[in-house]
Amino acid sequence: MKNLQFYLKDARDKNYVVGAYNFSNLETLKGICQGCKLSNSPAFLAVSESGFEYIGERYILPIVESVKKEYNLPLFLHLDHGKSFEICKKAIDLGFESVMFDGSALPFDENVNVTKKVVAYAHKKGVFVEAELGVLAGIEDNVSAKESLFTNPQKAKEFVQKTGCDSLAVAIGTSHGAYKYKSKAKIEFDILKEIEKQIPKIPLVLHGASSVPQNFVKIINQNGGNLIGAKGTDSKILSKLAQESHIYKINTDTDLRLCYMASIRKFLKENPAEIDMREANKIAIQQIAKFVAEKNEKVFMCANKA
Numbered sequence: 001m002k003n004l005q006f007y008l009k010d011a012r013d014k015n016y017v018v019g020a021y022n023f024s025n026l027e028t029l030k031g032i033c034q035g036c037k038l039s040n041s042p043a044f045l046a047v048s049e050s051g052f053e054y055i056g057e058r059y060i061l062p063i064v065e066s067v068k069k070e071y072n073l074p075l076f077l078h079l080d081h082g083k084s085f086e087i088c089k090k091a092i093d094l095g096f097e098s099v100m101f102d103g104s105a106l107p108f109d110e111n112v113n114v115t116k117k118v119v120a121y122a123h124k125k126g127v128f129v130e131a132e133l134g135v136l137a138g139i140e141d142n143v144s145a146k147e148s149l150f151t152n153p154q155k156a157k158e159f160v161q162k163t164g165c166d167s168l169a170v171a172i173g174t175s176h177g178a179y180k181y182k183s184k185a186k187i188e189f190d191i192l193k194e195i196e197k198q199i200p201k202i203p204l205v206l207h208g209a210s211s212v213p214q215n216f217v218k219i220i221n222q223n224g225g226n227l228i229g230a231k232g233t234d235s236k237i238l239s240k241l242a243q244e245s246h247i248y249k250i251n252t253d254t255d256l257r258l259c260y261m262a263s264i265r266k267f268l269k270e271n272p273a274e275i276d277m278r279e280a281n282k283i284a285i286q287q288i289a290k291f292v293a294e295k296n297e298k299v300f301m302c303a304n305k306a
């Protein structure tokens with residue numbers, strides 16, 4: 001089975017990215033794995049701090065180990081937006097293969113210090129560390145920032161040299177959640193180019209990259225939802241970034257939530273007498289699988305890279 005180290009290089013050499021899909025229930029996890037099976041793709045199975053709490057830490061590893069056995073694909077369990085050394089340590093001790101320490105809200109020196117500490121602990125156990133410099137705008141549960149602060153390319157170089165992190169999440173205009181832009185998406189390609197010049201060897205990560213498919217928004221709104229002005233990053237932009245930049249991992253959470261909720265709302269409206277939640281969930285799993293497979297094939301370009 002190909003490991004994470006392989007994908008750091010291969011994604012760059014062959015112009016694709018590995019999708020990082022967030023899950024916090026079994027249905028979403030099954031949908032992601034089935035989607036990756038359909039497209040024969042690698043993926044990060046990402047759990048946020050609040051997802052960690054929601055699932056319950058003792059369940060995560062056994063569940064993920066089971067799906068990995070069943071699907072036999074390069075699926076990497078990843079802690080998303082760990083906000084402290086302690087939570088990163090907990091994930092590493094549990095058996096996560098990759099952790100993100102998100103010190104983006106901290107002053108530069110503090111971010112450097114904690115990232116270094118996480119790197120030292122993680123590397124002893126062969127665990128991969130993603131760090132973050134710059135602040136993404138937007139609001140999503142535990143992950144919020146009122147204003148974005150783009151990653152400073154020179155600071156990125158200093159940060160990477162001082163911390164020894166394996167990859168770096170950059171702020172170039174995307175944001176978390178379903179409401180990313182007031183008008184058109186604006187991605188700072190020039191800043192990204194400069195970051196790539198300063199740290200040419202470091203694989204980069206794009207957060208807040210959901211495309212917020214308008215068909216999901218429409219289904220939600222037609223079936224009792226109320227999402228006004230929801231907007232994401234155009235898939236064409238994401239696919240250009242996937243093929244032409246040093247970004248090797250792109251994170252998606254919101255799109256899976258929209259897909260899931262659209263499917264559940266539609267099912268319940270059409271089947272008002274149904275009380276077996278499995279009937280609704282089965283369809284949601286299928287829809288997530290279809291979405292993930294398409295995203296892998298057409299946007300991340302990582303089909304058949306497993």
Ligand code: G3H
Nearest residue numbers: 048050051141142143253
């Ligand atoms: O980028 C992060 C995740 O989408 C945050 O999700 O609501 O599970 O904290 P959360």
Ligand code: 13P
Nearest residue numbers: 177207208209210253254
């Ligand atoms: P979205 O909210 O755009 O899906 O971002 C997900 C993310 O960055 C997870 O870390």
Ligand code: ZN
Nearest residue numbers: 176207208251
């Ligand atoms: Zn994120």
